[in-house]
Amino acid sequence: MQKNKMQLARLLLFLSLVLIVLYATFKAVPARQIRIAAGPEGGSFYAIALQYKKILEKKYYQVEIIPFQNTDEISAQVADDAAHVDIGFVANDLHGKNTGSLISLGEIQLQPIFIFVNRKEEAAGRIQSFADLRGLRLVLPPEKSVTSQTLLSIFALYGIDRNNTPLSFLSIGSGIPQLVQEKFDAGLFILGAESELMAELAKNQHLALAEMKQQAAIVRRFPFLQEVTLPNGIFDLEGKIPARDVKLLAASISVIAKKDLPPATTYALLEAMWEVHRSSSYVNGENEFPKYSSTAIHTSEFVNEFYRKGTPWIFSTFPVAAASILDAYLAPLLGIWFFLSIYRVFIQLEKIRSLTLSFLAHLLLCWLRWGIRKGRPLSPLARFLVEKVESAIEREEQGLPEVLAELKHLKQL
Incomplete structure (x- = not known):
């Protein structure tokens, strides 16, 4: 009888240890699904997300891209646990927003503020600063987009508002065709410099790419903006489009993520960011991006470590599951x-x-x-x-x- 009790106790102890190991393994191995909050289809955020998706799926992640017309809401969606969004893109100042549950994975590129004006307005020489846009018929992306929120902040410095300027907020798919049809005097967009949409507008004979004065002063007011130069002929060397170097304001684009994103998933995303953005673009040099982001959002220690030394050997050597278990329990096991x-x-x-x-x-x-x-x-x-x-x-x-x-x-x- 005593012997049977001892055998039962040993069996229960063994089963308990098995359950503990299984639970610890389950907790350590990350989910293989990643949900990305991007901008509208056809926009630069969505295009970048598609590039990430292609790379991550090769690492056996299932990636879902969620398009948002109101890109200014992306940070709130990532911060909201109920939304189940893992990462997203931001391009403006996040001070004052709920960022306690977010981390920055780094800056990935500069996206210029393109201002295309009707040739008639440009020929009259009236468009030299943002103040000259007052009273013109302007088309912008949706009002809750990062682009429009940024531009409205700049407009406020020059006293431009709905009372003195007709402002229309349309999707890119609707706003650009109407701008080309001259239903508006000017259109303002924040997109990647390599955007085909911007190249087509630059080549349109009825539109001109405007260069605004006082850019340095605007950058001082908005630290997330920088001055960049779009080179002469970058859209068309033979046609010399643009006909000269054009100085533009550009927004610094960052990737944000949930603070509790598993290390293995974070490193997979950082590697995808590095593969996509390390090349030069029309407005930045090779290996300039991605880079550490000193924004209002926190950066985790392993993100900083990635930018200093690259992916740790555990995650670069072992499969995701094994690497995650080793990372979670190597220190206590060594102890x-x-x-x-x-x-x-x-x-x-x-x-x-x-x-x-x-x-x-x-x-x-x-x-x-x-x-x-x-x-x-x-x-x-x-x-x-x-x-x-x-x-x-x-x-x-x-x-x-x-x-x-x-x-x-x-x-x-």
């Missing part, structure tokens, strides 16, 4: 191994101490027996040594009973 090693050292030292005591006890007995055979009484030194060895043997849990009995007997002589 356990260290303490077990110390314990083994103590056990070995204890064995050495016991063997040494046994050797000294037998050596003392041999010396005492030799003295007795010679008829010599126990000297004070011999009695002192007997007492010390006797005391040491008595402290042993598994002592030397025969040796101890003989020592006590000899001490009585």
Whole structure:
């Protein structure tokens, strides 16, 4: 009966250990689904997300791209646990927004603010600064988009609002055709410099790409903006489009993610970002992006480590599941191994101490027996040594009973 109870206890202990290992493994291995909040289809955010998707799917991730017309809401969607969005794109100042649950994966590119005006307005020489846009019929992307929110902030500096300027907020697919049809005097867009849509507008004979003054002053007001130069002929070398170098304002685009994004998933995303953005573009040099982002959003330590040293060897060497388990439990396992090693050292030292005591006890007995055979009484030194060895043997849990009995007997002589 007792034996059956012991077997049952061992079985329950074994099953408990198996369940603990399975639970720990389940918790450590990340989900293989990634949801990306992007801009509308046809926009640059969506195009970048498609490039990420292609790379990540080669690493066996399932990627879902969620288009948003109102790109200004992307950060809130990523921060909202109920939305189940893992990463997204931002291009404006996030101060004052809820970013406590977000991290930045870095800046990925500069997207110029393209301002295309009707040739008639441009020929009159009236469009030299944002102030000159007041009163014109302007078309912008949807009002809650990053582009429009950025431009409205700039407009506010020049006193431009709906009261003095007709502002229309349309999707790119609707706004650009109407701009080409001259239903608007100017259109303002923030898109990648390589955008085919912007190249087509630049080549349109009825439109001109405007260069605004006071750009340096605007950059001082909005740190997420930079000045860039679109080179002469970049859209068409033979046709010299644009006909000169054009200085433009550009928004710095960053990728944000949930703070609790698993390390393996984070490194996979960072590697995809590096593969997509390390090449030069029309407005930035090779290997300029992606880069560490010192924005209002926090950056995690392993993101910083990636930009300093690249992907850690665990994640670059092992499959995702194995790497995640090692990353989660390597430190505690090493700690356990260290303490077990110390314990083994103590056990070995204890064995050495016991063997040494046994050797000294037998050596003392041999010396005492030799003295007795010679008829010599126990000297004070011999009695002192007997007492010390006797005391040491008595402290042993598994002592030397025969040796101890003989020592006590000899001490009585």
